[in-house]
Amino acid sequence: MGDPRPQVGDRWPLVGRERQLSAITSTASGGVVLVGAAGVGKTRLAREVVARLKTDGRRTEWVAATRSMAAIPFGAVSHLLPPLNNDSRLSVLHAVAAHFTDSPVIAVDDAHLLDDASAAVVHHLAARQLAYLIVTVRAGEPCPDAVNALWKDGLTSRVGLAELPEDAVDQLLDHAFGSRLAPVSRRRLHRVSAGNPLLLREILLAGLDTGELRHRHGAWHWTGEVRATTRLADVVVGRLGSVADTVYAALEVVAGGEPVPVALLEQLVGGAAVATAERKGLVTTESAGRRLVARLSHPLYGEVIRSTMAASRARSVAGQLADAMTSTPMRRRDDALRVGTLQLQSGRTGDPRILLAAAKQAKDRFDHELAERLARSAHESGAGWAAEQLLAEVQLDRGRYDELTVPGSPGAGADDNDKVRWAITRADAMYWGQGKVAEAEQILDELDGDVADGSLVWILLFDSRCAEALALADKVLRSPSANPQALVWAASAGIPAAGFLGYQDRADEIYRFGTRVAAENELQVPWGPAQMGYGRCLSLLATGCLTEAWELADLEYQAAAAKEAIAPLGGWAGFRGAVAKARGELDVAAASFREVLALLPNYDTFRLAATCLAELAGARALAGDHRQAQRLLDRADSPTRLTSRLFQPWIELDRAWVFAASGEISKAAAHARETAEMARHNGLPTTEAFALYDVARLGEARSVYIRLSELATELTCDLGTTLADAACALVDNDFERLTHAADCFEHQGLWLHAAEAMVTTARLAHDAGAHTRATAATSRANNLMRLLPRARTPMLATTGLPAMLTSREREVALLAAQGQSSRRIAARLNLSVRTVDNYLGRAYAKLGVTSRTELGPLLSPRAPG
Structure with a gap:
């Protein structure tokens, strides 16, 4: 299916000007x-004012002033004038x-371009009250x-028009894209257009x-810089x-x-x-602190000037700026990043120390692409092992395991910090890159230090050894000698370990x-706050505390979008998707996973x-789209994609719901039960509880309620008790419970x-004859399902006529x-085949139908009342 092109025509809808429009049209x-x-x-x-007044039956005229017409007396208003025998100004006015x-x-557009004679006519019309003028x-123009x-x-009155506020720009973007514009791209368009509708268009x-604006994964994304077309x-x-x-220079x-x-700018181009x-x-x-700095007055100016600058001129400007800045003390924290980036852009061999410091700062600011380029340039400029090590760390952050090259040993003269960094990189490459758990553990065990232990907590967590991860995290957190990096790593992995x-x-x-x-240590551990947030959200997901999880994920997602910070934004988009899917908000979930x-x-x-x-496949399956769900699951199953033992049960539960979406309810329940066993074997009791309850949701509560009741006594969170109560109630047909x-x-x-x-x-x-309770439950169910318009699950189909069927009859009928x-x-x-036909015949009889085509509308898994 083709991607619908955004509606970006020559005329936007009028937005953000309702107050001015009302005031103007009410003027007598x-x-x-x-x-x-x-x-x-x-x-x-x-134009909108003219259109409104024209509906009142008044004659309207339009005057468009231009620079070329300004040289001709009365040129702009000539079409308004009656035939004249004398073209003196006084005769014309009479x-x-x-x-x-x-x-x-009479509307006069761009009146600052009027010739003096035409301007006199316009003034005369106003002074003699001969016309209603819209000028x-x-x-800033004379x-x-x-x-x-x-x-x-x-x-006349004078009305100043400022740039559009953000909500009005959003209305224009919604007009163009509907809901199909990625949030970070929306944020960027806000910034670059600065509320100017012409520039936005x-x-x-x-x-x-x-091609910088392109449709990918169900939404429109701005994928690069603003590249100026001739028109722009x-x-x-x-x-x-x-x-x-x-x-212009x-x-x-x-x-x-x-x-x-400003002092540097004047040095380069002159004060005048x-x-x-x-x-x-x-x-x-x-x-900016004690310095006066210069910016272009509109964000788009810089984008277009950079885009249209000759490559040689761009390199020259970057080189001049870099040279000028390196002649200063460079005391500000971001000076190294700015100079390193300029040296990179200049195409010249840069200072390896500056490039290395710049790469580190870019990494700390989550700009991994720039960090990788700077690290490579630092290595080419002679930064040696330090640049190789930093490049490997950046590639690990990006998950570029296939391209990862771990440098050789830092050498006998290296300090302890470099030795620890190198060992952790080797261990990470072993585990994340190759899935070799034992080898990674051995490397970190040999270090025998808090930082190594903090790194190992993450590996233990993702290897689904949560009890070991939590114990090791506690050891690091109790250590009086642990530095901030060790504490942050241990805590951020220990949080979800405790949750699971x-x-x-x-x-x-x-x-x-x-x-x-x-x-307290954000400069030393810049990723710390984000890692804490990720760990917290994963913990809340594991224990089913979705209200808090959503508040956290959405808050951090919006903050990352506002900063246009792509790496954190992708992480929080993933958490938003996971929480939304667990809640049943399947459109939000699918959009979030596609955004990732x-x-x-x-x-x-x-x-x-x-x-x-x-997870995207699971969201589509819960919405009843089994074909797309299966295609997505096939992509997830690609042999080139490694995954961790921690999340393997999630993937298998998604597979169970894909089976269910295709109508294979029994197979889905069996697979969910197998997944629960996998989670139990992996030491994930909360994941096991969710999987067991999925078995109950798929119609087989009797086979899992005992184990769920056992888990309820083992877990210290409310999740186990709630899931066990629900499963027992399904077994006992206890609507109160x-x-x-x-x-x-x-x-x-x-x-x-x-x-x-x-x-x-x-x-x-209803079956128990408690009709008042049934009515109240139906009303509440409908209210909940209005929050979940896409949800299609077997339990949502167990009302009305479909409820007359046994689970096997319903499965065959579906x-x-x-x-x-x-x-x-x-x-x-x-x-x-005979058994299938028997089930089908009984379903026909109960539902009062005679063919397969009549089954679909009756089996729609939606509203109960």
């Missing part, structure tokens, strides 16, 4: 002068007074005196033309106006390194050029401690790509579980409704 006489920067929508608003007797509406003027007099003399058109460049050059070469220097210290650029409104200055074991209180305790350490795949196409950090694909379980599910944010429980409660209460033959159904369910 005179008119209005609209003043604003180029592209803010003055002409669009003027003729205008005699001609305009019906008080028309647009570009802010105007004819007659135009300025319109509002200065009180003949031109940016989008340029992005479509250059013309628009920006028009805004810049005519400037001297020296001034100043703009190029600012674009090449903004913000640029800087002053002229600032006076023309092309450059702004602001204080069901120790939510312990997870909370570690989280509070680790968060404090990370906050689009944001991080070449990343497989922590070997989570397969899990992400499987099931209602209580639904209350607990809803409180924890497990909305889909709660909806399923209330659907079943409604049926059980497969038949999909158009499958009796022979194929028999093969899938390991039954005889």
Whole structure:
């Protein structure tokens, strides 16, 4: 299916101007002068006012002033004038007074470009109240005196139009894309357009033309820099106006390194050029600590100037800036990153120490692509082992295990810190790159230190040895000599380890401690706060505390989107997807997982790509789309994708729901039961509990309720008790107990579980003759299911007519409704064809139908009432 092209036409809908429009159209006489920067929508608003007033039956005229027409007296208004025998200005004004007797509406666009004679006509119309005027003027441009007099003399009102607020820009983006624009791309378009609707439209058109704006994984993404098309460049050059070469050179220097210290800029291009650029409104200055720095006055100026600059000029500017900055003390923390980036852009051999420091800062700021380029450049410039080591660490952060090259030993003279870093990199390469657990453990065991132990906690966690991980984390956290890096690593992995074991209180305790350490040492451990958040969210997911998990994931996701920080954004998008899927918000889940795949196409950090694909498959399966779910699961199963023992049960539970979506309910239940055994063997009691309850959700509660009851006594979180109560209630047909379980599910944010429980409660209460309770349960089930419009699960189908069927009759009927033959159904369910036909015949009789085609509408797994 083709990707629908965004609706980016020549005219946007009018947004963000409702207040001004209402005020203008309610004015009885005179008119209005609209003043604003180029592209803010003055002409669009003027056209809307004209259209509104035209519906009242008034005659309307449009005057468009241009630079070329400005040389011709009366040129802009010539079409308004009656035939004249004398073209003196006084005669023209007398003729205008005699001609305009019906008080028309006259719009004058770009009135700052009017010739003096035309401006006099416009002023005369206002002064004699011969017409209602709508005049647009570009802010900051010189105007004819007659135009300025319109509002200065009180003949018209003056309305200033600022850039559009964010919510109005969102309306324009929604008009163009609907909900199909990736959030980080939306954030970037906000920033680059700065609320200017004309520039926003031109940016989008340029992005479509250059391919930087493209459709991937169900959404539109801006994938690179703004590359200026001829049309976009013309628009920006028009805004810049005519400037001297020296001034444009100043703009190029600012674009090449903004913000640029003003003293440095004046050193490179001269004070006069800087002053002229600032006076023309092309450059702004602001204080940054004790320095005055210069920026271009609009974010798009820099994008377009950089895009249109000749490659040789761009290299020259970068080199000049780098040389100028290296002549300063470079005391600011980001100076190394800025100079290193400029040296990289200059194409010259850079200072290896600066490049290495820059690569480290880029890594700390989560800009892995830049960090990798800087590290490579540092190595090429002679930074040696340190650059190789940093490059390997960056590749590990990106999950680029196939490209990873671990450097050789740092040498006998290396300090202990370098030896530890090297050993941890070797261990990570063994585990994450090759799946060799024992070899990785041996490397870290030989180090025998807190930092090595902190790193080992992560490997133990992902190897599903949560009890060992938690014990080792506790050891590090109690160590008086542990440094912040060791504490952060131990805490961030210990939190989810405790969660998977069901120790939510312990997870909370570690989280509070680790968060404090990370906050106090953010410069030393820049990833600390994010790692704490990831660990906390995973712990909440493991224990079914989805309300808190969603609040955390969504808050951090929005923060990362605002910063356009791609790596953290991808991580939090994955957590949003996992939480939304567990809640039953399947559209949100699918969009989030697709965003991860689009944001991080070449990343497989922590070997989570397969899990992400499987979770997306599970979301589609729960929505009833078994074909797409199977395709996604096949991708997750690719032999080139490694995964961890921690998340393998997640993948297998997703597989169970793909079976269920295809109608193989018995097979799905059996696979969920096998997954529960896998989780038990792997030491994951909360995962086992979820898997066992999935067996119950698939119609076989009797086979799992005893084990769930045992787990309820072992787990210290509420999850085990709630799942066990629900399973026991299903076995006993106890709608009172099931209602209580639904209350607990809803409180924890497990909305889909709660909806399923209330659907079943409604049926059980109805069957027991408790009609009032059944009605109340039906109402509550409907309210829950309105939150989950896409959910399609067997328990949601166990109401009304489908509830008259046994689980096997319903399974056979569902497969038949999909158009499958009796022979194929028999093969899938390991039954005889005669048995299938018997089940089908009984289903027909109970439902009052005679063919497969009549089954589909009756078996739709939706609303109970």
